[in-house]
Amino acid sequence: MGPRVLQLTPTLSPYPGERAADVPAVLAAGIGLRAQHHAEILANRPAVGWFEAHSENYFGAGGIHRAQLARIRSQYPLSLHGVGLSIGSMDPLNTDHLRQLKRLVREFDPVLVSEHLSWSSVDGRYLNDLLPLPYTEEALRHTAARIVDVQDALGRQILIENISSYLKFECTEVTEWEFFTALVRESGCAILLDINNLYVNSMNHGFDAHRYLDGISPAAVQEFHLAGHTLTRCGGRDVRIDTHSTYVASEVWQLYGAALQRFGPRPTLIEWDADIPALFVLQAEAAKADAMMEQFRAIAA
Amino acid sequence: MLSLPELQARFASSVFGDTREPSTPWIRAAGIAPELRLGIYRNNLREGFTKTLALEFPVIQRLVGADYFRQLALSFLARHPSRSGDLHHIGGPFAAFLREQFAGTTYEYFAEVAALEWAWQECLVAEDDEALDPKALQAMPPHGYARLQFALRKAVRLLQSAFPIGRIWEVNQPGVTAAEIIDLASGPEFVLVHRLTAGPRATRLSAGEFALLSTLARSEPLEAALDAAVSSEPHFDLAVSLRRSFELGIFSRLCFSSDT
Numbered sequence: 001m002g003p004r005v006l007q008l009t010p011t012l013s014p015y016p017g018e019r020a021a022d023v024p025a026v027l028a029a030g031i032g033l034r035a036q037h038h039a040e041i042l043a044n045r046p047a048v049g050w051f052e053a054h055s056e057n058y059f060g061a062g063g064i065h066r067a068q069l070a071r072i073r074s075q076y077p078l079s080l081h082g083v084g085l086s087i088g089s090m091d092p093l094n095t096d097h098l099r100q101l102k103r104l105v106r107e108f109d110p111v112l113v114s115e116h117l118s119w120s121s122v123d124g125r126y127l128n129d130l131l132p133l134p135y136t137e138e139a140l141r142h143t144a145a146r147i148v149d150v151q152d153a154l155g156r157q158i159l160i161e162n163i164s165s166y167l168k169f170e171c172t173e174v175t176e177w178e179f180f181t182a183l184v185r186e187s188g189c190a191i192l193l194d195i196n197n198l199y200v201n202s203m204n205h206g207f208d209a210h211r212y213l214d215g216i217s218p219a220a221v222q223e224f225h226l227a228g229h230t231l232t233r234c235g236g237r238d239v240r241i242d243t244h245s246t247y248v249a250s251e252v253w254q255l256y257g258a259a260l261q262r263f264g265p266r267p268t269l270i271e272w273d274a275d276i277p278a279l280f281v282l283q284a285e286a287a288k289a290d291a292m293m294e295q296f297r298a299i300a301a
Numbered sequence: 302m303l304s305l306p307e308l309q310a311r312f313a314s315s316v317f318g319d320t321r322e323p324s325t326p327w328i329r330a331a332g333i334a335p336e337l338r339l340g341i342y343r344n345n346l347r348e349g350f351t352k353t354l355a356l357e358f359p360v361i362q363r364l365v366g367a368d369y370f371r372q373l374a375l376s377f378l379a380r381h382p383s384r385s386g387d388l389h390h391i392g393g394p395f396a397a398f399l400r401e402q403f404a405g406t407t408y409e410y411f412a413e414v415a416a417l418e419w420a421w422q423e424c425l426v427a428e429d430d431e432a433l434d435p436k437a438l439q440a441m442p443p444h445g446y447a448r449l450q451f452a453l454r455k456a457v458r459l460l461q462s463a464f465p466i467g468r469i470w471e472v473n474q475p476g477v478t479a480a481e482i483i484d485l486a487s488g489p490e491f492v493l494v495h496r497l498t499a500g501p502r503a504t505r506l507s508a509g510e511f512a513l514l515s516t517l518a519r520s521e522p523l524e525a526a527l528d529a530a531v532s533s534e535p536h537f538d539l540a541v542s543l544r545r546s547f548e549l550g551i552f553s554r555l556c557f558s559s560d561t
Contacts (some may be wrong), residue, residue, distance in 0.1 A: 056387040060426025062455070064500050067429070084386025090306040097386045122313040126383040129345050131312065138305050167338035168329045171302045205331070234341065235333035241341070 026050040026077045026111060027293070029286035032244075032271040033078075037279045038068040042075075046283060049290070050077040050111065052269050056084050058108075059100045069108065079112040079223070079269070080104060086126070087150065087160070088119035088133045088143050098153050105154055112223055112267065114159035114192045115150070117143070117180070134169035135179040144186035151188065159222050161192035164200040164229070164242030176201070177215030184220045191216065193263075194225035195256045196248065196271075200240040209255055218263045226256060226289060227271040245274040248285060257292060265293040303327050316342045317382065350378045350391065357392040358418045360473040361399070361411060373402070389426075392419055410464035410485060417466050417503060420458035420494040424501040427456035432550035438543070445557055447524035451517045452554040456496035459506075459515045467492040467505040495551060504549065509534030510542050514551065522558040 028049025033041075035057070041048075051072060058066050072078070085097055105113055118130040133139045151158055160183065162176060174182075180191055193216065202209035228246035232239050248256075248270070256268075270285040303311070308327060314320050316339060328335035351374040355362045362370040381394045396419055400412035432454065441449060460466070465483055467490045472481050491511030493504045506514070509530040516526035530537045546552065 056389070059387050059389070062429035063424075063426045063496065064498070066426070084388070086386055090309055094386055100387075119309060120386065122309050124384055125313065125317070126386060126388075127313060127316060127342070127346050128349055128383050128386070128388045129342060131309075131342065134305070134308060136305070142305060166341040167335065168331065169303075169308065170327050170329055171308070235337045237333055239333070239341065 026267045027265050028267070029289035029293070030077075030079065030267060030269045031279075031282045031286055032081075032269060032273060033069070033072065034273070034276050035065050035068075036276060037282075038065065038072065040279050042068060042071055045075060046279065048076065048283060048286060050079060050267065052079040052081050052112075052271075054273075055080045055082040055101055055104055055113075058104055073108050077111045078108055079114065079267070080108065080110040081161075082113075082115045083130065084120065084126075084128065085115050085150065086118075086120040087115050087146050088117065088131075088139065089121050090119075090142070091121050091124060093146060093149055094121075098150065102154055105156070112159055112192075113154065113156065114161055114223065116161045116163050117183070118163045130163040132163065132165035132167065132169070135172045135174045135176060137173065140179060140182055140186065144183055147183070147187035147189045157188060157190055159190045159192040161194050161225065162197050162201075163194070164197040164204075164240075166204060166234075166239060166241075168205060175207075175212075175215065177212045180216060181220075184217070190222040191220045192223040192225060193221050193259065193266075194227070195259055196225065196227040196229055196252050197242055199249070199252045199255050200229050200242050203238075203240050210258060213255075213259055213262045216263075221259075221263045221266060224256065224259060224266050224268040225271055226252060226268060226285070227273075243274055244271050246272075248288075253288070253292070256289070260292060260296040265296055268293065312339070312342075315339050316346055318343065318379075347375060347378065349388065350374060350383070353388045353391060354395065357389075357422050358395060358415055359475075360418055360470055361395075361415050363473045364411065364414065364469075373399075376402070389422075392422060395419065407485070410462070410466065410469065413460075413462040413464050413466045414469055416462075417460055417470050417492055417494065420460060421501045421503065424456040424458060424494050424496045427496065430454050430456075430553045433547070433552040433554060435544075435547040437555055438547070441555070441557075447522060448557045449523040450520055450556055450558045451523070451552045452520075453514070453518050453551055454495070454553040456501070457518075457551055458494040459511060459518060460492045460494065461511055461515075462488060462490055462492075464488045465490045467503060470503055493549070493551070495549060497550070507534055507537075507542075509537035510545070513537075513539075513542055514546065 026049050030050035030052055031048050033051040033053040058069055060066060082101060116130050120127050120129055120131055198209050198212055226248045227244045228248055229240050230243045232241055268289045270282050272282055315322055325335040328338060351371050354374045355370060377398050381398060383391050396412045396415040399415050403409055403411050464485055465488045468483050491506040491508060493506050494501060512533040513526045513530040516529040527539055
């Protein structure tokens with residue numbers, strides 16, 4: 001059975017003439033692509049709606065992984081998800097990184113391109129982590145301008161993902177959902193709503209995740225992420241860490257249900273990036289997401 | 302209130318451990334001390350860096366053990382933090398770092414094994430190009446062979462070491478369990494790292510083969526390469542060596558040098 005492309009959703013691209021605006025998003029569950037699964041995917045062509053690759057994993061000039069990605073792309077819709085562009089950093093935009101991303105986008109023609117609402121470098125020294133921003137007017141202006149620069153360079157709309165965070169800044173002025181709403185308005189980006197990150201943050205920072213969902217405009221949300229997290233103790237308290245190393249937690253599935261109710265079905269990715277299991281485990285998680293989307297499609301119909 | 306540049310600079314310097322801030326009033330405690338909250342990010346940085354470095358240098362990790370490798374990785378991080386949003390680049394200066402770290406000790410070979418592993422990583426993602434068909438050589442007039450120049454493919458690296466780095470690398474591959482005592486004084490060794498369809502491979506070369514290929518890699522003509530090969534290996538057989546190089550798919554182009 002081949003990949004399913006179930007329904008078209010128009011995107012809100014500020015680049016109407018560009019390909020991104022006309023591309024149907026894939027309204028099915030997809031799987032985060034890892035190199036150890038390449039050969040199996042190509043040999044068995046599993047029924048997976050789409051794959052999402054970490055852009056930086058394919059920045060190399062050539063080689064087997066890139067060649068396999070090209071073959072996978074010829075059989076499945078592909079999304080490119082960046083972890084290193086450091087959009088929120090005060091460092092100048094890394095033009096080399098952006099050039100590599102542009103090359104990848106041109107070559108693989110992805111249905112979606114996403115980055116994170118985060119920063120990761122100071123003075124060219126990288127932490128290679130997704131670090132939180134303070135939600136201030138200054139950060140909004142800076143980040144929105146950077147997103148516009150990236151979208152202009154790529155000639156298409158990008159999606160920006162909410163991250164998990166383990167601290168909040170005193171100077172933060174607004175909630176994350178208010179910040180996101182303003183960011184979408186200012187930059188024309190769309191939102192990749194990571195349900196696991198939202199759950200993790202609601203528990204770590206003590207807010208109502210449903211208020212967050214209510215605060216985001218359905219039209220802005222173009223993709224969901226689902227992943228596993230782990231629980232640790234820090235300073236005598238529970239802290240949830242976004243590890244992408246295990247099954248999606250039942251509370252996250254519940255919140256996904258609430259998100260489907262609020263936003264409707266959206267391309268939904270199963271992410272598992274550490275202690276990576278066999279492909280069939282990821283397919284089973286994706287099947288759960290597909291079944292939940294199916295229910296909401298039935299309700300909508 | 303901290304400006305965004307100040308906030309990012311203080312956050313990064315605290316996570317990298319450049320400074321230990323006496324207080325962090327810019328972070329909300331909310332039940333957990335800010336220093337502990339920053340500690341989560343410090344741990345992420347160290348774990349992510351160590352894990353990536355271990356993936357790039359599995360033989361070094363196997364030689365020194367996971368615990369000591371972690372210590373090495375953290376000293377390396379302090380000296381050579383990532384300079385790219387693509388974490389894959391961190392291993393570039395690792396061999397030089399090990400060379401400095403172990404200079405004058407019996408572990409000088411670590412740096413040379415690390416250079417081999419980095420060559421393997423470079424070959425993994427080097428640009429794709431076609432292997433030269435041996436017929437291209439047959440099509441050349443034999444009297445002009447001396448002036449032939451061979452271009453090596455992008456995914457080809459040549460290494461020489463006073464230590465037996467090729468054998469050290471071979472016996473430390475996953476799945477190799479045969480116990481073999483390698484005499485560190487049994488070098489020198491010459492190693493070719495190149496890419497086949499399935500991925501990179503390390504192959505040991507003779508002194509003559511290494512001299513031939515490394516001379517050709519400098520765009521010198523075949524005559525100079527043969528001289529270099531014969532002077533390092535008196536019974537060097539050019540025909541055998543060229544045939545093997547073609548079989549391994551080392552060359553991408555050949556042409557006549559214009560300056561002779």
